[in-house]
Amino acid sequence: MTASQYIATYKDIAISEMKRMGVPAAISLAQGLLETENGNSDLVKKSNNHFGIKCKGTWTAQTVSHDDDAPGECFRAYKTAEDSYRDHSNFLRGSDRYAFLFKLDPRDYKAWAYGLYKAGYATNPHYPDILIKNIEDNNLQQYTLQAADEVPVYDASNYTSDPEQKITAQNNTDSDFSEPMKLTINGSKALLVPKGTSLLAIATQNNINLNRLLEMNDLQKDGLLEKDQYIFLEKKQKQGDRDYYIVQQDETLYDVAQKNGVVLQSLYDYNNISSSDNIYPGTKILLRPSSKEQIANNPNGYAHTKTESPAFHEVQPKENLYVISKKYGVSVDDLKQWNNLKDNHLKIGQRLIVSK
Secondary structure, eight states: OOHHHHHHHHHHHHHHHHHHHOOOHHHHHHHHHHHHTTTTOHHHHHHOOSSOOBOTTTOOSOEEEEOSSSTTEEEEOOSSHHHHHHHHHHHHHTOGGGGGGGGSOTTOHHHHHHHHHHTTSOOOTTHHHHHHHHHHHTTTHHHHHHHGGGOOOOOGGGOSSOOOOOOOOGGGOGGGGOSOEEEEETTEEEEEEOTTOBHHHHHHHTTOOHHHHHHHTTOOSOSBOSSOEEEESSOOBSSOSSSEEEOOTTOOHHHHHHHHTBOHHHHHHHHTOOTTOOOOTTOEEESSOOOGGGEEEOTTSOEEESOOSOOEEEOOTTOOHHHHHHHHTOOHHHHHHHTTOSSSOOOTTOEEEOOO
């Protein structure tokens, strides 16, 4: 299937969904082109999933396994493409994190493209540019204009925690979207800052002394950020808002500290480890102090309880039984037997027994 064939096939659905829920038809089609590789991806062929939406904890309908960030991840499956487009609209309209998008002019596709990225729909920093290119190269804006006068009115009362996002597209320039996303983590104000941003620029823009900014973020020197990360504008907390955190792939203890808004030294102390120790995916990192009677050091220096009860794992986003089984060196069948699971469906935060 070519791009033009994909557009001709699904443009009427996109227009209909825009009239129903307010997602610009040009945006839906541009995302569909990207996520399905013009309708040719393995995922869309076996699931009718046009937008790469994963199962998440609330999905109870049909699913399909597909290799993405990890092998065998759980994706939503649909009977028809129309069902996928409809779920995509519901997914955006029904989520507080995307609610601010519906305050934008639906004809402003650049604001929508950058807004989706800012809200966390995709992690690829070029995601907005790809959507914009798809729209302009294929004249997708014409389909938005066909439905622009019939878009439902945004009702703020439908959203209880609408984030304060100020995304505009004056003169259609990318510079309008240079401000990092503002958020609160564990009670402390922070920014989600893209790779390559100057720490000095962040300090200057927020009227914070540079040395103070470095201190609050457990950083030793100024420079450009080497990856997308959270930067705090006020002191982090000494304790987390939960008991522990499970380390994900390629995460350092510093990443854990920033992600959870906890002072790095506190994590060293609670877990009896040092900066020279390595941590691995699946490691349980305490975010709060635990009594000495409950903690003993294993040979690798990580905190473990002195109980004889089975080891547990808390299901994280993007994890499935296959990923968890590989992490702990057990089989999927064992996990299902130990946890009395009748199928492969998991929920984020679900507690699993991972050893006999």
